[in-house]
Amino acid sequence: MTDSKSPLIEINAQISAICEQSGRDSGSVQLLAVSKTRTADELARLADQGQRHFGENYLQEALEKIAALQGRDLVWHFIGPIQSNKTRDIAAHFDWVHSVDRLKVARRLSEQRPAELPPLNVCIQVNVDDEDSKSGIALEAVPALAAEIATLPNLRLRGLMAIPRADSGDNSRGAFRQLAMTLSQLRNTMPSLDTLSMGMSADYGVAIEEGATMVRVGTALFGPRTA
Ligand SMILES: *Cc1c(COP(=O)(O)O)cnc(C)c1O
Numbered sequence: 001m002t003d004s005k006s007p008l009i010e011i012n013a014q015i016s017a018i019c020e021q022s023g024r025d026s027g028s029v030q031l032l033a034v035s036k037t038r039t040a041d042e043l044a045r046l047a048d049q050g051q052r053h054f055g056e057n058y059l060q061e062a063l064e065k066i067a068a069l070q071g072r073d074l075v076w077h078f079i080g081p082i083q084s085n086k087t088r089d090i091a092a093h094f095d096w097v098h099s100v101d102r103l104k105v106a107r108r109l110s111e112q113r114p115a116e117l118p119p120l121n122v123c124i125q126v127n128v129d130d131e132d133s134k135s136g137i138a139l140e141a142v143p144a145l146a147a148e149i150a151t152l153p154n155l156r157l158r159g160l161m162a163i164p165r166a167d168s169g170d171n172s173r174g175a176f177r178q179l180a181m182t183l184s185q186l187r188n189t190m191p192s193l194d195t196l197s198m199g200m201s202a203d204y205g206v207a208i209e210e211g212a213t214m215v216r217v218g219t220a221l222f223g224p225r226t227a
Contacts, residue, residue, distance in 0.1 A: 002105055003220050006049060007034050007220060007222075008033075008046060008050075008051055008221060009049070009112070010167075011031060011204075011217060011220060011221060012031060013206065015029050015031060015204070015208065016209045018205050019208060020173060020208065021209075022208060024208070024211050028213060029048060029051055029208055029212060029213060029214070030213060030214045030215075031053065031120060031214075031215060031217060032052070032053045032054070032055045032077055032079075032151070032197075032214050032215065032216045032217065033046055033051050033053065033054050033055065033123050033217065033218075033222075034054075034055040034057075034079065034200070034216050034217060034218030035054045035055065035056060035065070035218070035222070036055075036056055036080070036218065036223075037061075037062070037226070038055040038222050039065075040064070040065045040068035040069055042066060042222060043069060043074075044072075044222045046221070046222075047069065047072050047074060050092070052073065052074055053074075053075045053077060053214075054074055054075070054076055054077065055077040055078075055079040055098070055216050055218075056076065056078060056079065056080070056083075056132050057078075057079055057080030057153055058080060059078075059080075059089055059090065062076070062093070062106075063080070063089060063093060064092075066093050068222075070131050075095045075211040076093065076094045076095050076096070076099070077094065077095065077096040077098060078090050078094045078096065078097045078098065078099065079098045079099055079161075079197075079216060080099060081099060081134075081135050082095070082097070082099055082100070082101075082105050083104055084104060084108055086111055087105060087108040087109050088108075088112045089103065090109065091108075091109045091110075091113045091114070091120060091141075091154075092112070092113075092114055092117075093113040095120070095121060095152070096120070096121040096122070096123070096158075097109060097120060097121070097122045097123070098122075098123045098125060098161040098197050098216075099123075099135065099161065100122045100123065100124055100125060100149070101124065101125045101126075101127075101135060101136050101137045101145075102137070102145075102174065103130055103145060103148050103149070106122065106145075106148070106149045106152055106155060106171055106186075107152060109122070109152075109154075109155060110152035110153060110155045111148050111154070113154035113155070119153075119154050119156040120129050120154060120155050120156065121155075121156050121195075122155050122156065122157055122158060123157075123158055123160055123161040123197050124137065124142060124145055124146060124149070124157070124159075124160050124161070125137070125161045125162065125163075125193055126132045126138075126142055126160050126161065126162045126179060126182065127139075127162070127163050128162045128164055128175040128178050128179055129174070129175045129178075135163070136162065136163070137176065139182055142160070142182055142186065143185075143186065146186055146190065146193075150190060157193065158193060158194060158195040159183055159185070159193045159194060159195030159197065159213070160179055160182060160183050160186075160193075160195070160196060160197070160198075161196075161197035161198065162175060162176075162179045162197075162198050163200070163205075164176070164198075171203075172199075172203040172206055172207070173206050173210060174211075176198050176199070176206060176207050176210035176212070177210050179196060179198055180196055180210050180211040183196055183211075194213065195213050195214060196211055196212050196213050196214070197210045197212070197213070197214040197216065198210075198212045198214075198215070199215040199216065199217075200215070200216055200217060200218065200219075201217050201218060201219040201220035201221075204216075204217055204220075
């Protein structure tokens with residue numbers, strides 16, 4: 001079903017246009033539909049329009065939707081803060097985790113990843129501009145954590161993720177640029193890293209201009225969150 005006015009189609013068109021303006025291949029940016037607080041039916045409607053990647057913040061809610069949408073060949077990304085007593089379910093039910101910010105959690109995810117599944121794709125969450133935030137590690141600490149994670153057998157380190165402070169548009173540009181530079185430095189020793197998860201509804205265009213390979217969009221796709 002294609003509805004030319006659907007936000008999904010508009011955002012995908014926007015992503016392609018920004019890629020073109022920035023001299024990037026439009027296949028180089030993945031749209032992650034951030035579906036926290038949305039019902040399984042809302043996700044199903046988006047999946048019917050071709051969206052495959054979904055990002056969830058709250059484990060319990062996510063597990064219910066993952067079960068409800070089984071068999072649709074969707075790719076599930078955990079993007080919320082991780083309590084270490086939740087790692088087992090995350091390791092068993094998700095394909096990606098964007099919010100790894102300490103070794104203890106990485107070790108548990110690797111140990112608890114079921115043997116029959118491929119390695120869990122992970123990004124390190126970096127705190128680029130907000131000293132008060134409890135999520136994410138400092139930029140300076142990234143190389144050491146990356147080196148440790150790279151040794152864990154059931155994880156596949158893919159790159160970096162950040163949530164710059166909640167002001168929009170060009171204000172995020174500096175933070176995005178710092179994250180991109182940090183990834184580029186890491187790639188000197190870890191050339192397989194290929195993911196920059198940055199940009200949300202308000203600033204995904206700027207993020208793409210600065211090199212994002214995955215943008216995490218909620219409100220612009222589904223409308224304002226009420227819950
Ligand atoms: C909620 C959330 C988003 C999406 O935010 P919108 O402003 O609704 O696009 C992206 N990333 C993370 C980590 C989130 O928690």
